[in-house]
Amino acid sequence: MDAEITLTVDGQRRTVTVDTRTTLLDALRERLGVTNPKKGCDHGQCGSCTVLLDGRRHLTCLALAVAHDGAEVTTAGGLSGPDGALHPVQQAFLEHDGCQCGYCTPGQVCSAVGVLDEIRQGHASHVSEDLEAEPGLTDEEVRERMSGNLCRCGAYAGILAAVKQAGEQAGEQAGQEGAA
Amino acid sequence: MKELTYHRAEDAASAVALVTGDPDARFLGGGTNLVDHLKLGVTSPTTLVDVSRLPMDEVAELPDGGLRVGANVRNSDLAAHPAVRRGWPVVARALLAGASGQIRNQATTGGNLLQRTRCVYFQDVTTPCNKREPGTGCSAIGGYGRYNAVLGASEACVTTHPSDLAVGLAAVDATVVVLGAGGERRVPMGDFHRLPSDRPEQDTTLAHGELVTAVELPASAVARRSTYRKARDRASYAFALVSVAAGVDLDDDGRVRDVRIAWGGVAHKPWRAAVAEEALRGKFLSEESVREAAEAELAAAVTDEQTAYKVPMVRNLTALTLTSLAEGATR
Numbered sequence: 427m428d429a430e431i432t433l434t435v436d437g438q439r440r441t442v443t444v445d446t447r448t449t450l451l452d453a454l455r456e457r458l459g460v461t462n463p464k465k466g467c468d469h470g471q472c473g474s475c476t477v478l479l480d481g482r483r484h485l486t487c488l489a490l491a492v493a494h495d496g497a498e499v500t501t502a503g504g505l506s507g508p509d510g511a512l513h514p515v516q517q518a519f520l521e522h523d524g525c526q527c528g529y530c531t532p533g534q535v536c537s538a539v540g541v542l543d544e545i546r547q548g549h550a551s552h553v554s555e556d557l558e559a560e561p562g563l564t565d566e567e568v569r570e571r572m573s574g575n576l577c578r579c580g581a582y583a584g585i586l587a588a589v590k591q592a593g594e595q596a597g598e599q600a601g602q603e604g605a606a
Numbered sequence: 607m608k609e610l611t612y613h614r615a616e617d618a619a620s621a622v623a624l625v626t627g628d629p630d631a632r633f634l635g636g637g638t639n640l641v642d643h644l645k646l647g648v649t650s651p652t653t654l655v656d657v658s659r660l661p662m663d664e665v666a667e668l669p670d671g672g673l674r675v676g677a678n679v680r681n682s683d684l685a686a687h688p689a690v691r692r693g694w695p696v697v698a699r700a701l702l703a704g705a706s707g708q709i710r711n712q713a714t715t716g717g718n719l720l721q722r723t724r725c726v727y728f729q730d731v732t733t734p735c736n737k738r739e740p741g742t743g744c745s746a747i748g749g750y751g752r753y754n755a756v757l758g759a760s761e762a763c764v765t766t767h768p769s770d771l772a773v774g775l776a777a778v779d780a781t782v783v784v785l786g787a788g789g790e791r792r793v794p795m796g797d798f799h800r801l802p803s804d805r806p807e808q809d810t811t812l813a814h815g816e817l818v819t820a821v822e823l824p825a826s827a828v829a830r831r832s833t834y835r836k837a838r839d840r841a842s843y844a845f846a847l848v849s850v851a852a853g854v855d856l857d858d859d860g861r862v863r864d865v866r867i868a869w870g871g872v873a874h875k876p877w878r879a880a881v882a883e884e885a886l887r888g889k890f891l892s893e894e895s896v897r898e899a900a901e902a903e904l905a906a907a908v909t910d911e912q913t914a915y916k917v918p919m920v921r922n923l924t925a926l927t928l929t930s931l932a933e934g935a936t937r
C-alpha cells in the first residue's frame with residue numbers, strides 16, 4: 427500500500443509517496459535525499475539515525491514514515507543558521523574533536539541538542555541522585571544521557587567535552603537573559 | 607515484509623473493532639518494538655492500526671490521590687512527570703533505567719507493557735521457538751541461556767519479560783485499563799502478564815484486539831518510598847540481567863509496616879516476591895533479614911550453569927535496595 431505524506435525537513439515542506447513499510451530513515455535518505463541521518467544498525471541500537479522530531483530527539487529507523495505524516499524533522503544539517511553559522515553544539519564538536527570518521531556524528535549532534543533541552547527542563551536521568559532536583563551537567567550525567575549513541579571510532583572523550591561546553595554556554599546565556 | 611495496510615485510528619472503539627475482526631492486524635504504538643519485528647520477520651501482520659495519536663496521552667491525578675496514566679504517555683514524559691517522581695519514584699527509576707533517551711521519547715506506556723521478549727532465538731526466525739511458532743521447540747533450552755528465567759519457566763519456554771516499567775508497576779499494585787469489543791475491564795498488574803505454561807505464544811492475558819487505554823497507580827506509603835535497581839552487562843543501554851523494584855513503609859521503631867518487592871529478569875512476567883514480603887513484615891530491615899527473606903522466595907528457583915548466577919545476584923540486589931531505602935537513600 428502506498429501513502430502520500432508531507433514532512434517538514436530542515437524547514438522545507440516535502441511531499442512524497444511512500445510504501446507503508448518504509449521507515450522514516452529510508453524515506454529521508456532514499457526518497458528525499460536527506461542523508462544526514464545515518465543507517466548504522468537499523469534496529470534501534472546505535473543512535474546514528476537520530477533526528478529532532480517535533481523538537482525531541484527520536485530514532486528514525488524504528489519509525490514508519492506513514493505514521494509521522496505532518497511531522498517536523500530537524501537533522502543535524504538543519505541546525506545551522508540560514509547564513510551557515512554553526513549551532514553551538516556543532517561548533518563544540520569541531521572544537522573538541524567530537525568525531526573521527528564522522529558517521530555517528532549527525533546522530534550524536536541531534537541527541538546532544540535533545541539532552542541539553544531535557545536537562546534545561548529539569549528531567550532526571552538514571553544517574554541523578556535526586557529525581558526532583560535540578561540535574562547537573564556532570565560527566566556522569568552526560569555519559570548516561572548520551573548512552574543511546576554509539577561511536578565505533580571511540581571519540582567519546584571529545585563528544586563528552588563538546589556536549590558539556592555547549593551546555594555550559596547555553597546555561598550562561600540563559601543566566602544572562604534571566605538577569606537582563 | 608508483507609504488504610501492509612495502514613490505518614490511523616480515529617477513536618479507541620473503532621481501533622478495537624478493526625483489530626478484533628482481523629487476526630492479522632496489530633496495534634501500532636511508538637513502533638520501537640513492532641517495527642523492529644516487522645523487519646526481522648518475527649511477526650507478519652497485514653494491517654497496522656496506529657493508535658499512537660489517540661488522545662490517551664494525559665497523566666491525571668485521581669480524587670483518591672492515585673494517578674491515571676494514558677496508554678500513549680511516552681516513557682520519557684512519564685518518568686519526568688512531577689507527580690510520578692514524588693509519589694512513585696520506582697516507576698520513574700524503572701523507566702530511566704531502560705532503553706535510551708531517544709527510545710523513551712518514542713515508546714508509549716501501552717507499547718512498553720506489550721513489548722515482546724528479547725530471547726535471541728525468538729528474534730532469529732531461522733531457529734525453532736515455541737513463542738514465535740508454537741510447536742517448533744525451544745532453542746534456548748540447551749542453547750544460549752544467560753538471560754533465561756529461574757522462576758516459573760516451563761518446558762515450552764524459559765525466557766524472561768524484558769520490560770523495566772512492568773516490574774516497577776508490579777511493585778506498586780498498578781491496574782491496567784483495557785478496552786475490548788465487549789467494553790472496558792480492569793486488570794491488576796499481577797494478572798496482566800502470564801507464565802509460559804504450554805502456551806508461551808501468549809505473553810499476557812489480553813485477547814487479540816484488546817487495547818490498553820490507561821494504567822492506574824494507587825497512592826501508598828510504600829510507593830512514595832520506593833526505588834528500582836538494575837544489574838546489567840553495561841552501565842547503560844542494556845536489558846536487565848536481574849532487577850529489583852522495591853518500596854518500604856517503616857513504623858516509628860523502624861520495623862517494616864509494609865513492603866513491596868518485584869523482580870525483573872527472573873521470570874516470564876514481573877515476579878512479585880510475595881513470600882519475601884510476608885517474611886519481612888514486622889521485622890527490621892538488615893542485610894541478613896532481607897537476604898533470608900529473598901532466599902525463602904528463591905527456594906523455588908530452578909537454575910542451570912548459565913543462570914545460577916541470578917539467584918545470588920537478585921538476592922544481594924534486593925538486600926542492597928531495601929537496606930538503602932531504609933537508610934533514606936533516594937537512588
Ligand SMILES: Cc1cc2nc3c(=O)[nH]c(=O)nc-3n(C[C@H](O)[C@H](O)[C@H](O)COP(=O)(O)OP(=O)(O)OC[C@H]3O[C@@H](n4cnc5c(N)ncnc54)[C@H](O)[C@@H]3O)c2cc1C
Nearest residue numbers: 470635636637638639640704705714716717718720770818
Ligand atoms: C535498542 C533497544 C533497547 C531497549 N532497552 C530496553 C530496556 O533496557 N528496558 C526496557 O524495558 N525496554 C527496552 N527497550 C524496549 C522498549 O522499551 C520498547 O520497545 C517500547 O517500550 C515499546 O513501546 P512502543 O510504543 O514503541 O511499542 P510498539 O513497538 O508500537 O508496540 C509493541 C507491542 O505493543 C502493542 N501495542 C502498542 N500499543 C498498544 C496498546 N495501547 N494496547 C495494546 N497493545 C499495544 C503492539 O501491537 C506491539 O505488539 C529497548 C528497545 C530497543 C530498540
Ligand code: SF4
Nearest residue numbers: 725735736744763764
Ligand atoms: S525461551 Fe521462549 S522465546 Fe526463547 S526460544 Fe524458547 S520458546 Fe522461544
Ligand code: FES
Nearest residue numbers: 466467468473487
Ligand atoms: S540506525 Fe537507528 S539506531 Fe542504529
Ligand code: FES
Nearest residue numbers: 526528577578579
Ligand atoms: S566518529 Fe566514527 S563512529 Fe563516531
